[in-house]
Amino acid sequence: MVTLQLKNVCARYGRKTIVHDISTPCFQGGQVVALLGPNAAGKSTLFRRILGLLKGSGDVLISHTTAERPVAYMPQDTGAKAVLSVYESVLLARMQGRSLTVQADDLAQVDKALAELNISALAERDIGDLSGGQRQLVSAAQALVQEPDILMLDEPTSALDLNRQISLLSVLRRLADERQMLILVALHDIGHALRFTDHAMVLEQGRLIACGATEDVITPELLRGVYRVNARIEPCSKGRPQLIVEEAI
Numbered sequence: 001m002v003t004l005q006l007k008n009v010c011a012r013y014g015r016k017t018i019v020h021d022i023s024t025p026c027f028q029g030g031q032v033v034a035l036l037g038p039n040a041a042g043k044s045t046l047f048r049r050i051l052g053l054l055k056g057s058g059d060v061l062i063s064h065t066t067a068e069r070p071v072a073y074m075p076q077d078t079g080a081k082a083v084l085s086v087y088e089s090v091l092l093a094r095m096q097g098r099s100l101t102v103q104a105d106d107l108a109q110v111d112k113a114l115a116e117l118n119i120s121a122l123a124e125r126d127i128g129d130l131s132g133g134q135r136q137l138v139s140a141a142q143a144l145v146q147e148p149d150i151l152m153l154d155e156p157t158s159a160l161d162l163n164r165q166i167s168l169l170s171v172l173r174r175l176a177d178e179r180q181m182l183i184l185v186a187l188h189d190i191g192h193a194l195r196f197t198d199h200a201m202v203l204e205q206g207r208l209i210a211c212g213a214t215e216d217v218i219t220p221e222l223l224r225g226v227y228r229v230n231a232r233i234e235p236c237s238k239g240r241p242q243l244i245v246e247e248a249i
């Protein structure tokens, strides 16, 4: 089973260090890990560092991977300018780093990714003509189609309506369970983190200030200190923890 562990990881742009000394437990396939923190805390920067796109000291340890491309990434900015159909763009994502010849399995995986995200009807559309939410789902399909062992998604629900937010996070939760994929997902919606993730890492000004089981990490004290809101967490009628925000402070 795939594992990911960070040991004293730093990340910098030029000479400026943005992410400082992050160490985590050893995360495993099948887990969904929320990456939380206010704007500019360093979430996207940490993702880029894990991907090897940024320099910095420390170690990103990935082991027991079986995938051809172990890590897939869905960036926050999903703007698309290329003149490609949705189908072509997802197939292109699939073929990156693989052989040049498209096999039947590649086409099947594209169909499957589009179907998982309920966007098969968009297959022939030009990606430049899509709505923001449609583009975000296509970007998720481009990541999923790679069949990674580790999937990192940067605020994947930010442009989606409520139904599609819940649908996408439900699909991710199921894929983590079924394929034993490790999913790291940056989220601003704390309610979604409580509902869909097992573990949470909280960044503040580039430092990891909390890491553990999501229900243990997300407390009224943390929400007051990090997000500057007064909030309560109470079980709903089904016993699931619900976030009730009272005010910004």
Ligand SMILES: Nc1ncnc2c1ncn2[C@@H]1O[C@H](COP(=O)(O)OP(=O)(O)OP(=O)(O)O)[C@@H](O)[C@H]1O
Pocket (backbone or CB within 6 Å): 013, 018, 037, 038, 039, 040, 041, 042, 043, 044, 045, 046, 076
């Ligand atoms: N290319 C860059 N060059 C220099 N500084 C950058 C660059 N990209 C981001 N930063 C800075 O790094 C810090 C962390 O940014 P980052 O995008 O990682 O935050 P984030 O937690 O993902 O924020 P948000 O929730 O707003 O998306 C910010 O101060 C930002 O201005």
